[in-house]
Amino acid sequence: METVKQETLLEIDNLNFSFKTQRGLVRAVRDLSITIKKGETLTLVGESGCGKSVTAHAINQLNPMPPGRVDSGRILFNGIDLLQLKKGEIEKMRGTQISMIFQEPMTALNPVFTVGSQIADVFMTHQGMGKDEAMARAVELFHLVKIPAPERRIHAYPHQLSGGMRQRAMIAMALASPEPGLMIADEPTTALDVTIQAQILDLLGDLKQQIDMSILLITHDMGVVAEMADRVVVMYAGRKVEESDVNSIFNDPRHPYTLGLLNSLPSNPKYKQAKRLEAITGTVPDLLTIGDGCPFANRCAYATDICRSSFPSMSEINKDHSVWCHNHESVKREKAQ
Amino acid sequence: MVKHILKRLVLLLPTILGVVTLVFFMIALAPGDPARVMLGERANAAQIAQLRAELGLDEPLIKQYGLYLSRVVRFDLGKSITSGQQVAEEIGKLFPATIELAFMAMIFASVLGILLGVTSAIKRNTWVDYTTMGGALFGVSMPVFWLGLVLIMIFSVWLDLLPTGGRMNIRYYFTPITNFYVIDGLILLFKEGTAKYLVSAIQHLILPTIALGTIPLAIIARTTRSSMLEVLQQDYIKTARSAGIREKRVIYRYALRNALLPVITVIGIQFGLLLSGAILTETVFSWPGIGKWLYVAIGARDYPSVQGGIIFISVFFVLINLVVDILYSVVNPKIRLQ
Numbered sequence: 001m002e003t004v005k006q007e008t009l010l011e012i013d014n015l016n017f018s019f020k021t022q023r024g025l026v027r028a029v030r031d032l033s034i035t036i037k038k039g040e041t042l043t044l045v046g047e048s049g050c051g052k053s054v055t056a057h058a059i060n061q062l063n064p065m066p067p068g069r070v071d072s073g074r075i076l077f078n079g080i081d082l083l084q085l086k087k088g089e090i091e092k093m094r095g096t097q098i099s100m101i102f103q104e105p106m107t108a109l110n111p112v113f114t115v116g117s118q119i120a121d122v123f124m125t126h127q128g129m130g131k132d133e134a135m136a137r138a139v140e141l142f143h144l145v146k147i148p149a150p151e152r153r154i155h156a157y158p159h160q161l162s163g164g165m166r167q168r169a170m171i172a173m174a175l176a177s178p179e180p181g182l183m184i185a186d187e188p189t190t191a192l193d194v195t196i197q198a199q200i201l202d203l204l205g206d207l208k209q210q211i212d213m214s215i216l217l218i219t220h221d222m223g224v225v226a227e228m229a230d231r232v233v234v235m236y237a238g239r240k241v242e243e244s245d246v247n248s249i250f251n252d253p254r255h256p257y258t259l260g261l262l263n264s265l266p267s268n269p270k271y272k273q274a275k276r277l278e279a280i281t282g283t284v285p286d287l288l289t290i291g292d293g294c295p296f297a298n299r300c301a302y303a304t305d306i307c308r309s310s311f312p313s314m315s316e317i318n319k320d321h322s323v324w325c326h327n328h329e330s331v332k333r334e335k336a337q
Numbered sequence: 338m339v340k341h342i343l344k345r346l347v348l349l350l351p352t353i354l355g356v357v358t359l360v361f362f363m364i365a366l367a368p369g370d371p372a373r374v375m376l377g378e379r380a381n382a383a384q385i386a387q388l389r390a391e392l393g394l395d396e397p398l399i400k401q402y403g404l405y406l407s408r409v410v411r412f413d414l415g416k417s418i419t420s421g422q423q424v425a426e427e428i429g430k431l432f433p434a435t436i437e438l439a440f441m442a443m444i445f446a447s448v449l450g451i452l453l454g455v456t457s458a459i460k461r462n463t464w465v466d467y468t469t470m471g472g473a474l475f476g477v478s479m480p481v482f483w484l485g486l487v488l489i490m491i492f493s494v495w496l497d498l499l500p501t502g503g504r505m506n507i508r509y510y511f512t513p514i515t516n517f518y519v520i521d522g523l524i525l526l527f528k529e530g531t532a533k534y535l536v537s538a539i540q541h542l543i544l545p546t547i548a549l550g551t552i553p554l555a556i557i558a559r560t561t562r563s564s565m566l567e568v569l570q571q572d573y574i575k576t577a578r579s580a581g582i583r584e585k586r587v588i589y590r591y592a593l594r595n596a597l598l599p600v601i602t603v604i605g606i607q608f609g610l611l612l613s614g615a616i617l618t619e620t621v622f623s624w625p626g627i628g629k630w631l632y633v634a635i636g637a638r639d640y641p642s643v644q645g646g647i648i649f650i651s652v653f654f655v656l657i658n659l660v661v662d663i664l665y666s667v668v669n670p671k672i673r674l675q
Contacts, residue, residue, distance in 0.1 A: 062575055087584075095581025102579075107572040112594045112670060122580045157670045173580055184579075 006037035008076075009214050010059070010182055015073035017051075017058055020066060026287045028054040030238045032073075036182065041208065041215040043225045045261065046235035049284055052218045055235075056184045059216075060094045077182070096126050099174035103187035105166035109158035115169045116154030122176040141172035144210075145203060164196035171203065180213045187218055201227050222265050226250065231320075234258050237285055237295035239311065244321035254315075254323040254331050256300045294326070302327040341666060345659050356651040360644050361405050365398060375418055375638055409648070415641035419634070424645035428627065432649065433516035434504060435619070435626035439611050441519075441542050442550035447604055450554045454561025454600075455593060461566065469558065476555030481614050485548040485621035492544060499544055502623035506537040549618040553607035560603045564596040571595070597668055605661030609654035 017029040029051045036042045044052045057063040059075055059082065075082045077098065082090060094100075102108040110118055119141060120134035129137070135154065142150030145168040158166055167188060174183055185204065189197040201224065208215060217228055225232055225246065232249045234242040234257065242255040253259045260280035282299035294300070297307040304327060312326045325331065372388040373380065389395045393404055408415065414424035453473070457466040493501040504518050505511045511534060514521045519542070522535030568574065569592055577591045578584075616628035623629070627646060634642035666672045 060579060062578055091578075091581055091583060093581070094579055100576075100579035102572055102576060104572055108576045110573040110577065110591055110595070112668065113591075114670075118577075121582060121586075125580075125582055125586075159671055170576070173576070176580070 006039065008035050009038045009040075009078065010034075010036040010216070011074075011076040012055070012059070013074040013076065015055070015058060015075065016071035017054055017063070017068065017073075018071055019068050021288075024288050027071075027290070028068075028238050028287065029058070032235075032238075032240050034233055034240070034243075036214050036216060038181075038214055039208075039212055040230045041217060041228050042231050042233065043217045043219055043229040044233050044235060045219060045222065045225055047220050047284065049237075049287075050235045051238040052220075052235055053186055056100070056186050056216060056218055059182075059184060060098045060100065061090050062100075092126075095122050096177045097179055097181040098184065099177055099180060099182075100184040100186065101167070101170045101174045101188050103190050105163055105170055105191065106158075108170055109166055111158055114155050114157055115161065115166075115173075116156075119154075119169070119173045119176050122173060126176075127178055137176070138172070141175055142169070144175065144207070145169070145172045147172070163192050164199060167192060167196075167200055168203065171200075171207070175207070175211070180211055182214045182216060184216045185218065187220070189224060190219070190221070197224075204228065222261055234261070237287060237290060239295060240324065241296065242323045242325075244317070244323075248318070248321040252317070252321070252332070254317055254321075254328040255296075255325050256302050256327075256331055257296050259331060260299075294324075302330050338666070342663055345662055349655055349659060352655050353652055356655070357406065357409055357648055358402070360647050360651075361402055364640050364644055365401070375640070414645035414648070417634070417642045418639045419637045419642070424641050427630065427642070428645055428649050430516065431625060431627050431630050434518075434624060435612070435615055435628055437517050437519060438542065438545055438549060438618070438624060438626060439608065439615060441546040442611060443553065443604070443608050445546050446550040446553035446557055446607065450557030451561050451593075451597075451600065453554075453558040455565055455588065455596075457558070458562045458565035458569065459588060466562075470562065473555035473558045476551045477559075479551060480617075481548055481552065482617045482621050484551055485544070485618055488544045488548055489621070500541050502541075502621075504538065504541050504625065505534070506541075509534060509537065545618050545622040545624055548621065549611060549614055552614065553604075553611060556607060557600060557603055561596060561600050564599050565592060568592045568596040594668065598665070601661055601664050601668065605657055608657045612650045612653060 012032060012034040015029055015032045016027070019026040019028055032051070032055060034042065034044075034055070044055065046052050054063060054068075058070065059077075061082070070083055073083070077093070082093065085093065109115060116135055116138045119138040120129075120131065123129045123134035123137050124131065139150050139154055142154060147153050147165060147168050153161070153165070153169075158169075161169065171188075174180075183204075188204070189200050192200060204215065204217075205228065207213075215228070217224070219225060229246045231245050232243070233240055234249075234255060236257050242249070242253070242258050249258065250262065253262055257280070260278075263278045264280065280299055285295055285298060291308075292311060293308040294303070294311055297303040300307065302325075306326050312324050314322050314324055315328055316322050317328075372385050372392060372394055376384055376388060386395075393401055396404070412425050414428070416422065417424050417427060420427070453469050457469040460466050489501050492499045500506070511518075511521075514524055518538035519535065522532075522538045525534045526532050569588075574587060574592055577587045582591065612628070615624075615626060616632050618624065619626045619629035620632055627649065631643065631646040631650075633639075634646060
């Protein structure tokens with residue numbers, strides 16, 4: 001990453017988000033702060049239920065509210081607090097400056113309309129285009145996302161396209177905005193074949209070059225992180241536990257959870273001798289009964305008494321790398337051995 | 338698409354044959370001798386034998402069935418025992434009244450039902466939702482004839498706003514053109530420039546429409562609500578919102594179009610059932626349609642009329658189902674392309 005001074009595009013500041021359920025209050029996101037600079041790709045990593053998607057959906061307010069609720073915090077986009085916007089204003093923001101692609105291309109496109117008309121509808125909504133012009137622009141976008149025979153495919157229904165094609169169509173829809181600023185990609189490759197995954201990631205990389213947008217990429221796949229990310233935020237049980245530039249996270253992971261994620265990668269050099277894949281033992285704690293300690297303590301080989309009683313404050317490894325762990329020094333020492 | 342419709346049309350024939358067969362044997366298998374039942378207990382043997390010969394009842398059952406089929410194919414449903422008129426002709430005169438009422442009731446039920454269903458789905462778990470769904474429960478639980486009588490009592494007797502029955506103000510000495518009085522009213526509005534026929538036809542339709550349409554309305558509203566709630570959870574709704582599509586459009590275009598699939602099925606079934614509901618409604622409102630006529634025919638054991646009426650209603654039901662099938666493929670592209 002070049003060390004050019006970049007402007008901040010999105011700043012999530014101390015966000016707390018919870019869901020009211022019949023069993024009690026689920027604190028899905030706690031004290032989360034994230035910044036994304038213009039032109040940057042930030043990946044949000046963590047396992048299912050760690051609050052990645054809730055965070056992403058909090059940005060353009062797609063979480064169901066109620067039961068969801070913002071307890072505190074700000075989400076500044078180009079300096080405007082999105083949480084203070086009225087409903088109509090946030091609707092205008094969606095699809096013009098903040099767009100989104102989803103995990104399941106099978107279900108994320110409306111089955112009863114052609115893909116072309118769905119994309120055209122976005123143009124018509126935001127830019128007041130007529131139907132013909134909007135369809136022509138949709139064809140252009142299909143070219144851009146490298147869908148073969150776009151003039152024909154534009155009239156296809158989602159079920160007539162393959163998974164990869166659908167995801168390309170989704171990306172085209174997300175690009176149907178006048179000034180794409182931020183694209184939120186919520187596990188865009190999880191439901192796809194490995195070969196298609198690579199193609200979609202390449203496409204996203206290319207598009208970012210061409211269009212100059214920022215990407216917030218949500219994933220649980222460290223392989224995707226290595227491929228795409230400028231910076232990485234690791235989340236666990238609603239908390240940010242480590243944040244770093246991409247090189248540092250792979251070379252010098254400081255949080256035991258990050259270390260566990262990296263150790264469970266099949267491409268990890270230590271599997272050259274064909275040992276079993278390493279898994280992180282235990283399971284994610286129940287967000288209902290979670291206390292104020294470090295949420296990873298019950299699964300952590302490094303946990304000490306203090307871990308169970310208080311969440312650690314930030315420790316800066318270098319200016320691009322911070323970790324929230326009481327024992328990050330022991331993680332470092334052990335790795336060195 | 339055209340091929341699909343043609344295929345469905347061809348498939349209609351065996352269905353209708355089945356209906357005719359069923360109706361024929363149902364009457365043939367009914368205990369007792371129809372001729373004896375028709376003539377009453379004082380008839381002598383000669384009279385009965387004569388009627389049996391007239392009706393073809395002394396032939397073997399299979400031959401009777403063959404004869405009946407060959408007549409039905411030529412739209413000859415026999416003569417009514419009570420009036421002596423051709424059954425097919427009587428039905429031809431009466432069915433516009435029933436169709437008009439049934440269509441009105443269905444439009445009333447579908448439009449209002451879908452609207453209420455969508456509204457209570459968006460306002461889920463608020464007082465709007467509770468009131469609508471409570472009302473719907475009340476609606477399905479009400480017997481048609483009772484609701485009809487209550488409506489007459491309130492709007493005709495107490496408030497004196499609407500007529501108690503019939504299809505047209507009898508003082509107008511109205512001669513029907515198409516027998517669809519609303520259409521006739523429109524024709525006269527343009528031809529003679531008077532709206533009084535149209536207004537009277539509509540006034541007479543209001544109460545029977547509500548009485549007949551309330552149960553389907555309630556069922557459609559409940560189906561729409563649950564279908565909408567399910568569709569609103571789908572990923573593609575989130576996609577539409579994330580693309581900044583306005584909420585109204587998300588609901589009425591993106592969600593409703595998908596939610597309508599089960600609703601269309603229910604509308605089709607209710608439309609068919611409506612015809613049996615029409616028997617009660619037409620009786621309560623002195624509506625001169627198939628329903629009331631069939632009711633009288635059953636009471637008089639007028640077997641040719643009963644058979645004809647049932648065949649007619651069944652064929653209508655089958656046709657409605659065909660329309661539903663076609664609508665289905667219009668709304669759902671997956672069916673269209675298979």
